[in-house]
Amino acid sequence: MRIHFIQTVLLAAILATTAAHGAADAAPDKLGKSTADHSKFKELNRTFDSGPEVTKACLSCHTEAAKQIHQTQHWKWEFINPDTKQVLGKKHIVNNFCTSVKTNEAACNSCHIGYGWKDDKFDFNSEENVDCLVCHDATGKYRKPSGFAGLPVTKDTEFPAGSGKIVRGINLTEIAQKVGPTKRTTCGACHFNGGGGDGVKHGDLDSSLEAPNKDLDVHMDVDGNNFSCATCHKTDVHQVPGSRYAPTAKDKNPAHLRGKDNKYNPATCQSCHGQAPHQQAKLNDHTNKLACQTCHIPAYARGGQPTKMWWDWSTAGKLDKDGKPYTEKDDDGYDSYMSIKGNFVWKENVQPEYVWFNGTVHYTLVGDKIEKTDKPTQINRFEGSATDGKSMIWPIKMFRGKQIYDPINKSLVITHLAGNDDTAFWKNLDWEKAVTMGMAKANTNFSGKFDFIETESAWPITHMVAPKEKAVACVECHTSNGRLEKIDGIYMPGRGSDHARWLEIIGWLAAALTLLGVAGHGLIRVIASQRNR
Amino acid sequence: MTRVYLFKPFERFWHWSQAVLIISMLVTGFEVHGSYTLLGFAQAVSYHTIAAWSLVGLWIFAIFWHLTTGEWRHYIPTTQNIVAIARYYSSGIFRDEPHPFRPSLNNKHNPLQRLTYLAVLTLLSPLLWVTGGLYLFYGNWTALGLGGLSLQWVATGHTLGAFLMLAFLISHLYLATTGHKLTSQLMAMVTGWEDLGHASK
Numbered sequence: 136m137r138i139h140f141i142q143t144v145l146l147a148a149i150l151a152t153t154a155a156h157g158a159a160d161a162a163p164d165k166l167g168k169s170t171a172d173h174s175k176f177k178e179l180n181r182t183f184d185s186g187p188e189v190t191k192a193c194l195s196c197h198t199e200a201a202k203q204i205h206q207t208q209h210w211k212w213e214f215i216n217p218d219t220k221q222v223l224g225k226k227h228i229v230n231n232f233c234t235s236v237k238t239n240e241a242a243c244n245s246c247h248i249g250y251g252w253k254d255d256k257f258d259f260n261s262e263e264n265v266d267c268l269v270c271h272d273a274t275g276k277y278r279k280p281s282g283f284a285g286l287p288v289t290k291d292t293e294f295p296a297g298s299g300k301i302v303r304g305i306n307l308t309e310i311a312q313k314v315g316p317t318k319r320t321t322c323g324a325c326h327f328n329g330g331g332g333d334g335v336k337h338g339d340l341d342s343s344l345e346a347p348n349k350d351l352d353v354h355m356d357v358d359g360n361n362f363s364c365a366t367c368h369k370t371d372v373h374q375v376p377g378s379r380y381a382p383t384a385k386d387k388n389p390a391h392l393r394g395k396d397n398k399y400n401p402a403t404c405q406s407c408h409g410q411a412p413h414q415q416a417k418l419n420d421h422t423n424k425l426a427c428q429t430c431h432i433p434a435y436a437r438g439g440q441p442t443k444m445w446w447d448w449s450t451a452g453k454l455d456k457d458g459k460p461y462t463e464k465d466d467d468g469y470d471s472y473m474s475i476k477g478n479f480v481w482k483e484n485v486q487p488e489y490v491w492f493n494g495t496v497h498y499t500l501v502g503d504k505i506e507k508t509d510k511p512t513q514i515n516r517f518e519g520s521a522t523d524g525k526s527m528i529w530p531i532k533m534f535r536g537k538q539i540y541d542p543i544n545k546s547l548v549i550t551h552l553a554g555n556d557d558t559a560f561w562k563n564l565d566w567e568k569a570v571t572m573g574m575a576k577a578n579t580n581f582s583g584k585f586d587f588i589e590t591e592s593a594w595p596i597t598h599m600v601a602p603k604e605k606a607v608a609c610v611e612c613h614t615s616n617g618r619l620e621k622i623d624g625i626y627m628p629g630r631g632s633d634h635a636r637w638l639e640i641i642g643w644l645a646a647a648l649t650l651l652g653v654a655g656h657g658l659i660r661v662i663a664s665q666r667n668r
Numbered sequence: 669m670t671r672v673y674l675f676k677p678f679e680r681f682w683h684w685s686q687a688v689l690i691i692s693m694l695v696t697g698f699e700v701h702g703s704y705t706l707l708g709f710a711q712a713v714s715y716h717t718i719a720a721w722s723l724v725g726l727w728i729f730a731i732f733w734h735l736t737t738g739e740w741r742h743y744i745p746t747t748q749n750i751v752a753i754a755r756y757y758s759s760g761i762f763r764d765e766p767h768p769f770r771p772s773l774n775n776k777h778n779p780l781q782r783l784t785y786l787a788v789l790t791l792l793s794p795l796l797w798v799t800g801g802l803y804l805f806y807g808n809w810t811a812l813g814l815g816g817l818s819l820q821w822v823a824t825g826h827t828l829g830a831f832l833m834l835a836f837l838i839s840h841l842y843l844a845t846t847g848h849k850l851t852s853q854l855m856a857m858v859t860g861w862e863d864l865g866h867a868s869k
Binding site for chain 1: 842
């Protein structure tokens, strides 16, 4: 009886403890972190036939949201560099991936945070065309398929018309009722797929960052810090800091509290870690010349997803024996040739190249004179030097390739690639028509002649920060022919090219002569002592 | 056999610990310089730094000892008999002539030694200390008002010092064999007593 009683008490105690634990853990899950449950809002308890309808509902409470968005680079796709005055942004630049947005809006602008930007008549003052869901979707079900100018598809639709391929419609009500803060997957839906596919463009941004482990990204580690993009890219009035059009190359400010100080870029390493983050003083000595990324990102494309390193448009247009466009794959199953795009080289675990960088980037825009020489044309040029006092040594991905240009006007060109029309290159593989159309739409002179020119574009490497144990080891730079062999203007212990040659010769010669001298002296002593005996 | 007591316990301790530290700094220093790979760059830097600070500590004791005991007088330079000493090393030594200099507790070093050690202590060591110290405190140059310094020159000066120290070490090791017997001077630095052989005073 007594034993039974003790057992009962014990059991009750265990149950009570478990229940208490359960309750403590379960409470936030059940309540959620937000103070608003959007599924309870009557504005959202309805059917939505289009994106703009959802936005109107959002704006009925979040009255100022669209006005904030209208001020952002995410919306305008335009950035005027305050130093160089160059008019940049996706809307204007030509890169060496899919080259340009202009005349390809319906395809490219599935990554615009708006609805319906299909040509140059898009209304940038429209509030209802702001796409709230693409950033705030919490279900992972939201899609903006390529070809629909950024609009989601709500009913099953055949696309392209007559192709027999069906784009499935999505349920906007469910998505609208579950909106939340941005996540790695929402930002990643576009930023992981820059250049037209997973990992293509940046090298340090790809789908492996949706749920990275510690080795891949010490901050985003799902079992550790579990940062979202916005933890560093701390957003204020919908302005996301950290654009690479005018990056902070050298942050000499102390660490500052998130949200407390709006003066400085919160996306830099220093904004949290300060200027002397290492316990070892010698390591802190490096922070005056090296971007943190240089040591702490030993390689990019480390998550299993390769990135494109080379894209040769000049080979595009070949047909198979049946006269049809075709695709070839490399050993890992990635496209190495596509009739519509040319040849690619993909790479994983790529060691960055290193440059002096002061934060100013110069772009080669349509109309800027370019010359075909042995040196590739620079799509963008990172300005910097050892002596300007503003530069740090930065890791970059240098993306190289060949692309079409106008050899008479000596200019990059706008190419009409995507579209279901006769002039689109991806439809008819006719360069002349595609460029003529692109240049006409851009209101720019085209000589009618085209050729291919080798180009390169630089991309700062700043994501995929490894844990400190995996940082670049000292000797990888402090050696001859190391990672920083090409960096000029500094003295690096261990790098042979920095040695004063006269001192090396005289020094070793002096040591050798001393050795020879004492050896000779000793030898004479030995011989003399035997003779004296 | 004449034996003479020359080196007191602290002096011997100073000599040998300094020897170990300087040799390890040469070995690690030239690795940091990039001349070869032995311990690995990071390890070499770390040992080099530890040895440097140890040597600083040792020198504080050594300077105090030299000043308080008056032992610094052994490094006062003199040219007396210097020609005779030089002649001994260039010819007399081969003819088994007796060393013209007889060390004693009051006069431990011959004139050539005095000059060499004085140069090592007052010219070579300061060159290495100053450039090495600047190397160690590279991160504080601006704060110390030394922002205009060039690491290239500091490093070149430090390397020059290292080569000179290497040349000194080679000749020092050899000259240590030129006592009465090959090991006489070595034993003097181990036991304090040097065997000067049978030669008369």
